[in-house]
Amino acid sequence: MSLLAKWQTRHWQPLTAGQYEEAYQQWGGSFITHPEVIGVVSSLLDTPLEFSGRYQDDQLIAAIPVWENYVAGSKQALKKLGKRGLVDTGNAEIILPIAENAQLELPYKAELISNLHESQLTNLKDKDKQLCLAKGFQLGGYSKKFKYNHRRELRLFQEAGGELHPISELSADQICEFYLTLFELRWGFAAKGASLMGELLSRLQKYLVGSVLYFDKRPVAIQLVYQAESEKWLSVEYINGGVDPSVKEFSPGSVLSFLNVQEAQEMADKQNKQMRYSFGLADNEYKDRWCNRVSVYST
Incomplete structure (x- = not known):
């Protein structure tokens, strides 16, 4: 990880797979961020999977599956890591396990982040992309x-x-x-x-x-x-x-x-x-x- 990436993630701490799964069960997520699903995809792509958590007042408020400095499973990550097209998970909506009233900056790169996070993630960029629900x-x-x-x-x-x-x-x-x-x-x-x-x-x-x-x-x-x-x-x-x-x-x-x-x-x-x-x-x-x-x- 670059020095810039380390600085951006300074408020985040490593999580275990078990901690990520608990966060997913508590706050929800999407198909591609489901603990077992992203674990299987990472294994098939031979891509190391890590989990990162954001704390506030010693309480976990967000949990993210990570490939290097990307949200794991995102199309952007697959492209940048040279894994695009190896498995087909579609253009999956990314919903992350984040506490309902949390507001934070996401220091990991991703595309197709759900509109459910509009009030939670302060650094979202609108690139005029839409999903069909x-x-x-x-x-x-x-x-x-x-x-x-x-x-x-x-x-x-x-x-x-x-x-x-x-x-x-x-x-x-x-x-x-x-x-x-x-x-x-x-x-x-x-x-x-x-x-x-x-x-x-x-x-x-x-x-x-x-x-x-x-x-x-x-x-x-x-x-x-x-x-x-x-x-x-x-x-x-x-x-x-x-x-x-x-x-x-x-x-x-x-x-x-x-x-x-x-x-x-x-x-x-x-x-x-x-x-x-x-x-x-x-x-x-x-x-x-x-x-x-x-x-x-x-x-």
């Missing part, structure tokens, strides 16, 4: 027409012989095979992080949620959707998906998105938590039908 099924969410149209798509798919099964029924190897095959069928090139995908899915399988669509007993649509729970919200990251173009007449990608968002909403409602279901960066107009745009920040 699903509107959901609560009041003010999807319109009656939107829900009717997508339920109709689902009904037509099922009437034609289509089936849907929980992704939890599949092994990690099956998920990997189906995803890589359907992704390449849809896009014409290999999925990001393909070489480490099997290992990533095997170690993070319990965080995968959603359904897989079948037609004529073969998988035709799959999405990688990860979910991590916090005290007040569910952090859901829709990474990417694959679709067999031969059944495009049934809009399987749209059907699957509807099913997966609906499942997450039902779980959030059951647990009385906010749903933060991210479709990633606001980089495609189709996402505006599904999502509201929210600002994210850098340091």
Whole structure:
């Protein structure tokens, strides 16, 4: 660490993995900052993971997973450390374990920091980047027409012989095979992080949620959707998906998105938590039908 970085972090102290996990459970976080998730990603990338804490009056008020002088898991860190594209965790929203009423400067670099931290982190920079968070099924969410149209798509798919099964029924190897095959069928090139995908899915399988669509007993649509729970919200990251173009007449990608968002909403409602279901960066107009745009920040 440079002298400048050491000076900037002078009020921060090393934490153990156990202390970080306690902070996450107390104050929450997102999928990418979940203790087990960032541990797995760091291991696969062969990148040393450390934890740093900010104290005030001898009380911990913030805990950060760290790669060198970056927030671990951030896209900026992956790029600067030469690890970009090796694993695919999407353009994940960064929510950090920070005490609700804390105000502090974050001395570690990161992008896509959640707007939940607007009043907590004093050195956030607005670089006009936005994430797309699903509107959901609560009041003010999807319109009656939107829900009717997508339920109709689902009904037509099922009437034609289509089936849907929980992704939890599949092994990690099956998920990997189906995803890589359907992704390449849809896009014409290999999925990001393909070489480490099997290992990533095997170690993070319990965080995968959603359904897989079948037609004529073969998988035709799959999405990688990860979910991590916090005290007040569910952090859901829709990474990417694959679709067999031969059944495009049934809009399987749209059907699957509807099913997966609906499942997450039902779980959030059951647990009385906010749903933060991210479709990633606001980089495609189709996402505006599904999502509201929210600002994210850098340091």
